[in-house]
Each structure stands twice: as C-alpha cells, then as structure tokens.
Amino acid sequence: MTTLDVEEADIAWGDDAPVLRGVTVQANPGEILAVTGTSGAGKTTLLSAMAGLLPPVTGLVLADGEKVTDRDQAVKLGIVLIPQDNGLAAILTAAENISVAVIATGGTAAEARRRTAESLEPLGLSAQANQLIEELSGGQQQRTAIARGLALRGDVLLADEITSELDAANRQRVIELLKAEAARGVAVVFATHDPEAAAACDRELHLADGEAVWARP
Structure with missing residues (x-):
C-alpha cells in the first residue's frame, strides 16, 4: 500500500497568499489521520494538495516517493478523494x-x-x-x-468533511467503514470539525493560523 507525504509545503489558491505554510505530514497505510481545525483553517486546502488538485507553491506531495503533479496522476497512483461538496452528477x-x-x-x-x-x-x-x-x-x-x-x-483515501450532514448513527457507520479501509491497508485522511470523529482516528493533525501542529502524533 501507499504512504503519502507532504513535505515543507506552502499551499495557496491561485495567486492568493498561502493558506498553509511549511506543512509536513505523513499519511501511513493502515491508519486514519484526522485533520482538524476551524472553518477556514485549511482542511480542504490540505486535502486538495494531497489529491493533486492544488500543486504546492513550495514543497512536495509524494506518493511512495513519487511526486504528485496533478489530479490525473494522483488517480493513477490510487489516491481517491471524497470531496466536501460530494461532486455527484x-x-x-x-x-x-x-x-x-x-x-x-x-x-x-x-x-x-x-x-x-x-x-x-x-x-x-x-x-x-x-x-x-x-x-x-x-x-x-x-x-x-x-x-x-x-x-x-484506492490505496489512499482522502475524506473531506464527509459526515457533516449525517445523523449520529450514520456518522458512526461511516467511521466504522473508514476503519475497515484502514484495516485493509489503506492510508486514510479524514478532515473533520467533529471532535468525537477525530478522537476515533489514530492520529490528529490540527490546523490553525496557517500552520499544522500535531495534536496526537
């Protein structure tokens, strides 16, 4: 399975100032990494970079050492993104x-x-x-x-606020499904503002003021 690394990345939308600065994080096979932070802290920005949708201004995104350059390549590398806006037809x-x-x-x-x-x-x-x-x-x-x-x-599953519209029973159902994905060796990254959902994950990276700090390494 695949390890996904973000190394010393500044991440911005277009020509705007970076939303995140100097972010380094590793998503490992077989675990769920929670990415937390308030609205606007950069959770979607980080997952977009991991998914190849948003190339870092500086730094790298690597899948088993191979540079992720765009979304098409990320798909070929087995990086699956479940977006916040669902993206359904x-x-x-x-x-x-x-x-x-x-x-x-x-x-x-x-x-x-x-x-x-x-x-x-x-x-x-x-x-x-x-x-x-x-x-x-x-x-x-x-x-x-x-x-x-x-x-x-996929080998990497990026889930962006995917429980925001769900009731408690369905939130728990989804968390169990993410755990099952991790159990089969997938590297799961779960962006969430829900403390209970984050607590169910193996590690937690907290975003605030443009930086990433390990809440639970």
Whole structure:
C-alpha cells in the first residue's frame, strides 16, 4: 500500500497568499489521520494538495516517493478523494454515479455492478440505488459520495468533511467503514470539525493560523 507525504509545503489558491505554510505530514497505510481545525483553517486546502488538485507553491506531495503533479496522476497512483461538496452528477442515479467512476478508473462493467452494490449496502442505500441524485436528501447524497469513494478501492483515501450532514448513527457507520479501509491497508485522511470523529482516528493533525501542529502524533 501507499504512504503519502507532504513535505515543507506552502499551499495557496491561485495567486492568493498561502493558506498553509511549511506543512509536513505523513499519511501511513493502515491508519486514519484526522485533520482538524476551524472553518477556514485549511482542511480542504490540505486535502486538495494531497489529491493533486492544488500543486504546492513550495514543497512536495509524494506518493511512495513519487511526486504528485496533478489530479490525473494522483488517480493513477490510487489516491481517491471524497470531496466536501460530494461532486455527484445530479442527472444520474446513485448507482450510475458509482459505476461510471469505477469504469473510468479501469474497472469492468461487471466489477462496477458488483462494487456499486457492495458499497451502497453498508451505507443503507440499496433501496435508493436507482433514484436520481437530485431526488435524494442531503444526507443520502453525502452517503452516495462516500459509497463511490469506497467503491474505487484506492490505496489512499482522502475524506473531506464527509459526515457533516449525517445523523449520529450514520456518522458512526461511516467511521466504522473508514476503519475497515484502514484495516485493509489503506492510508486514510479524514478532515473533520467533529471532535468525537477525530478522537476515533489514530492520529490528529490540527490546523490553525496557517500552520499544522500535531495534536496526537
């Protein structure tokens, strides 16, 4: 499995001043790393850099020593991102959103059908498989995005505030699924503002004032 490193990175959006400065962090196979901080602290910024969406101004993002240069390369390296805004196609069904993603990353049609069913079931969405995304509630859409991320079977899983719209039972369900991913050797990075969710993770990196400080190394 893959180790993901961010080394001495300044990370900014466009020509703006860096949101994060001098960040160094390692996400290891088999563990869940919580990234915490208040709204605007840079959680999404850090995960975007890890996912190849936002090249650092200075410093490096490395997957097993290989420089991550853009999103296409990150996908090839097995880096899966579940974004905060879910990124689902409203005109497709829940199942179609997942199947299309699996096929786009090299899965066969048969694999896509199997992985779609396997990822929807533990999130309580089997009955909603053939509903359009626009017909689902906010929480159901969020769970569909999580199911899609799990179905891609990456080596690194970046999850950005993926429990924000979920009730307590579904939050716990998602945390257990992230733990299962870590158990199969995935490096999981979970950005969250929820202290209870962060406490369930193996380590915690806290972002504040543009810097990253280990709360639990």
